[in-house]
Amino acid sequence: MARKPGPPATLKSIAAEMGVSVTTVARALKDGHRISPEMVRKVRETAERMGYVRNLEGAKLRTGKTFVAMAFLGFSEEVGDSGSVGLLNGIHHRFAGTDYAVRAVPVDPGGQALDRVREVVRGRLADGIILDHTELQDDRVKYLLEEGFPFVTFGRTELLSDHPWFDIDNEFAAWQGTDALLRDGHRRIALIDGDPRHTFVRQRVRGYERALRDHGLEPDPGLRHHSEPAADIARQASAELLDRGADAFVCVNELAFLGARAGVRDHARADLDRIGFSLRSGTNLASYVASRVHASHFSRTRAGWALADLLLRVIDGADATSCQQLAKTELITTGDLT
Template sequence: MNLKELSQSLGLSQTTVSRALNGYPEVREETRQRVLAAAEAANYIPNARARRLATGRAMAIGHVMPLTGKEEIVNPIFADFIAGAGEVYAREGYDLLLSMVPAQSTEAAYRQMAANASVDGVMVQAPMFEDPRVPLLHELGLPFLVHGRTASADSYSWLDVANVRGFRRATDLLLDLGHRKIALLNGQESLDFARRRRRGFEEGLAARGLTANPAWMRAEIMTEQYGYRAASEMLDSGDAPTAFLVSSIIPAIGVRRAAGERGLRTGRDISIICHDDVLSYLGNEGITAPEGPAFTATRSSIRAAGKRCAEILLDLIDNPTQPPKQELWETELTLGRSTGPAPT
C-alpha cells in the first residue's frame, strides 16, 4: 500500500496523512491516532525520500569516530551503545551516519555534515575532560547530545553515570573488607569518565586517612591485555596490592588471568571490583555460577544508555528551543565472587 491508497482508505488528503505520520503538531491527536492505527494494520512503511521531502530533514543522525589506529570499532562498549541508539533511530525512521575519520580530521567531518545538511543531529561519545567538539557543535548550530560529560557541562545536553559516587562506593567496600593496598586500573585519563572514577577512588581513600600509591595506578585503553600486563607487574613486585579496582570488566578479566597464573584465588587471596557495562557478548551475567556473578561490580547498561541518548537527541531535534536536558544515572553495586576480606 502506498500513501495515496492509505489516504483514500481513510478519506483524508495525502498531505494530512503525511503530516500525521511525521508528527506535525497541527494535526489533531484523534486524526493522528487513526492514521497511525490504519498504517500499522496495513503494514505501511513511509517512503524515506518522501518523508525527507515532507519534513525538510535529512532523517539521519551523525556519529563521528576519530580513528587512532587502535581498537575503536571492535570495542564491545562502542558496539553495544550503537546497538541501543540504532534501535531507537530505526523505530523513529532515522538512519545512522557513521563517519570514521583520522583523529585530526574530526572537525572537518562535523563541518561537512553541517554544510551538506546530511544529518539532523550529532551524538558525541567518549568526551574528553576539555573537549573541543562541544564549542564546535555550538558554533555549527547542530543539535547534539554528549554521552558522558566534560569539565564544564552546563551549556549542553548530556547523559552520564555517577562515576565519582560509583567508584567511591566500590573503594569503600574494599576498605570495609580490610584492604589497604588497593590498585586502580583506570581508562585513559584524558577522558572525563576516567578522571571522575579516579576522583571517587581517591576520595574514598582520603576519607579513611589514606593516599593512593602511584605504583599501583595505571591509565590506558581498557583491553584484557592491559589488565593482564598491569596486574602481572604489580603482583610480581615486592609490594603487591591485595585488591584491584578496574574501570571495565574487560581488563578485569586480564587481572583475573594474571592472578590465576600466580596461584591466587579471587575473592580469597585477591579481590577485584570492576565496572560492568552489561555487555551483550561479554557480560558479568554470562559468567555466573550458583554462588553469583564472577565479579563484584558497579553496573550500568551501556545499551540502555544508547537507547536513552537517542531518545533525548531526537526530542532535542523535534523541540530545538528547549533548555539543555541532562541526566545522571546512578550505578548499581552488585556483589560477586571476586571480593573477600583482605588476606592476613
C-alpha cells in the first residue's frame, strides 16, 4: 500500500516515531558513530519507510561543506582509456551511498594543472581532491599541503612531508613482467614506458633493470623508450626498437601494449608470434588478445575505490601516515608459448 502524502519526514519526526533522540537518528543516518549496529539498522529502515530524504542544502549551510569530491584524471583520445575510466568507476562505487558527488576533471597528462587545483581550493569548490600522475617533487602536492586542503594521490612523491597516497608497487610490477619474459627465453627486452619525471616511471625502470641483472644481463639504454603513454606513439616506438634487436616488450599499460603490438604487426621482418609482451594492467584486455601476454594486474576499479576511501578518511581528519597504501600486482599469463 502506497504511503499517503504528507509533510516530509525529518530527523525529529523519525525520532518521535521511534521514541529515541534526534541525536541518535542523526548519528545513525550519518555514520553510526557511537550507535549500535542494530539501532543503525532500525533507524535507517524507519527513515526509508517514512520517505526521508536528507536536505543537503541545509547540511551544506550547517557544515560549510560542498559534498563534492574532484578527481583530476588524464584521458587518452587515441583508442580510449579504460584505465582512467576504471579509476572513476571505482571512485563512484565508493562514494555511492554517501552524500558526496564526484566530478572528474580531465587533464593533460603532460601538465600538472596546478592552476585548476588552485581554483578549486580558493573557490572552495570541493571538500577534497584525488590526483593522478604524480611527480617526484609535485607542485600540486606542495600547494595542497601548504593550504591544508584534503587530498590523496594515486602514486607517491619524494617530498619530505608525508601525505596521503595509494599506489601500485610499480617496481615489483615491472620486475615481475620482465622476469616472466626472461623465463620465456627472451633476452633483448625493450621497455616502453611513460615520462621519467613521473614517480611511477622511475620505479618501473628500477624493476625492469633489476630483473635483467637478476638474469645476468646488463640493461641496454637503447632498448628504452619514454613518452606519455599513447597507442600511436608506442606503435612507432616498437618498430624502432625492433630495428635495434628487441625480441620482447615490457609495456607501461594497455594503451602502450596495443600500440606496440600493432607496431610489431606492421614491421616487415617481425614475427608477431615470436615477440614477447608484458604489461602493467588494470583491466582484462590482455585475455582478449590471441597471443601470449604476461599481465601484472591490479584492478583499476579497486584502485579507484581505495583512493576514494582514503579521501573520505582524510576529509574526516585522519592522519596522513594512516592513509598510505601500497598494492601488489598479480601475474596473469594468457596464451601459449610458441
